[in-house]
Amino acid sequence: MASDKLHLSKKWNTVFIHLAAWSILFIFPLLFIERFGNINRMHNFSLIKFYIQPICIACIFYINYLWLIDKVLFRKKTIRFILYNLLLVVMANIAIYLVHRMVIPESILHQRPTPIPPPRPGFMQWQDSITLVLVVGLSAAIKVTQKWITTEKERKQLEQERTEAELKKLKNQLNPHFLFNTLNNIYSLIAISPERAQSAVLELSKLLRYVLYENTQPYVPMEKELEFNHNYIELMRLRLARHVQVDVNIPTGLCRGYKIAPLLFITLIENAFKHGTSASTRSFVKINMSEPSPGVIECDIENSSFPKNETDKSGSGIGLKNLSRQLELLYPGKYNLHAESDSHIYRSMLTIDLN
Known part of the structure; x- marks a missing residue:
């Protein structure tokens, strides 16, 4: 009973940590929303523009964290794991591109308070791809670390049980x-x-x-x-x-x-x-x-x-x-x-x- 409560407590702690991390990620863009000439017109578009990337990041992270790493990577299907993630990165890039080009009107997109030249074609897609690949690496690193900690804990517990059994035998x-x-x-x-x-x-x-x-x-x-x-x-x-x-x-x-x-x-x-x-x-x-x-x-x-x-x-x-x-x-x-x-x-x- 006590072990079940401890397991439940650890589970809720993990949920809290995830919620806190993603809350920070989603609140952070609010501090840096671009201020264009017409703020009221841009506000909703800026929110969509800035949140599409965190949403894609969260999707790729949890697809890997909850499914791909356990079901594919840990089963030694490395090539399939890479192909799945390449597909996810491409789909996420397409989604980000469509939002930037279709949801936000072109006329508003080019309204800038200062004459800053637009980024070169493909630069944003390349930057987003690197970010998404890093997210895949982060989710894998977290999952591998968790598995190592769990394996090490089980090994120590097994070693302790073996030691206790041997001590009992020696005492007998x-x-x-x-x-x-x-x-x-x-x-x-x-x-x-x-x-x-x-x-x-x-x-x-x-x-x-x-x-x-x-x-x-x-x-x-x-x-x-x-x-x-x-x-x-x-x-x-x-x-x-x-x-x-x-x-x-x-x-x-x-x-x-x-x-x-x-x-x-x-x-x-x-x-x-x-x-x-x-x-x-x-x-x-x-x-x-x-x-x-x-x-x-x-x-x-x-x-x-x-x-x-x-x-x-x-x-x-x-x-x-x-x-x-x-x-x-x-x-x-x-x-x-x-x-x-x-x-x-x-x-x-x-x-x-x-x-």
């Missing part, structure tokens, strides 16, 4: 991946401490609420995204042994007032806990989020690096590939995703400009 891939890893963590926690497993289920319900509802929105307040990350980290703490050191620095108020696409940082945080902790070996996870400049959020994560067996490798790259593609679609040219590792430490850093 991420949600089961996230849930699978979290349930695995709770499963392992049940064997260690049933009490902590109960707390983990409560924390998981908060996370799932965010994933299921907020994740459907294109952007969420930064405060909610940071809270989600904090809740996930607290859930992961429940299953970790004492020899695993977790240092977290996520200041409140980072990028306050800004919005961000949901679940962008969780992939890096999730990978740090999944691949950077050990049940038997001393390990660590360091998570630091900061705002190096207004509207720029940075997530810097370091964790222990352990060799992966074949079971751990299966599906481990889905999250990072997914994240990289989402960033390309959502923040092209406004993000930096970097990861490096050595034999003991893995580091990942994501910076996003939200401005």
Whole structure:
């Protein structure tokens, strides 16, 4: 309904612009009507003389604008388009000539207040022909520009729809991946401490609420995204042994007032806990989020690096590939995703400009 109203509004705007332009064209000659010896006798003839050309211009313009350009030129029938317009120009010239020579009496036509010599034979017809050809070019230019704007708008809309569909697909891939890893963590926690497993289920319900509802929105307040990350980290703490050191620095108020696409940082945080902790070996996870400049959020994560067996490798790259593609679609040219590792430490850093 709203789109129909918008379309109707644009249509009326176009009509208004056309009416305004042609009103100016038809009023303009009144300012320059020739003043001959007998003004009263010449007034009606001058109006006819001066308006025959604008009338021919308007006819040729709208014949092209409403019919010839769409039905002939845009269908690659260029020669036919040129022939039609040559015929129109010739007919318009004949009409102008007949009005000048037959409607306006010859005796009045030669009454001039000053001895200005008449134009050479054929000069006025040549001048009118050039004007009419320019009108054809103008109508074609306007129509081609309108078509280009419409085509470009449709292309951008199609591209946006394709991007939204791909983002939805990526999110649908991420949600089961996230849930699978979290349930695995709770499963392992049940064997260690049933009490902590109960707390983990409560924390998981908060996370799932965010994933299921907020994740459907294109952007969420930064405060909610940071809270989600904090809740996930607290859930992961429940299953970790004492020899695993977790240092977290996520200041409140980072990028306050800004919005961000949901679940962008969780992939890096999730990978740090999944691949950077050990049940038997001393390990660590360091998570630091900061705002190096207004509207720029940075997530810097370091964790222990352990060799992966074949079971751990299966599906481990889905999250990072997914994240990289989402960033390309959502923040092209406004993000930096970097990861490096050595034999003991893995580091990942994501910076996003939200401005």
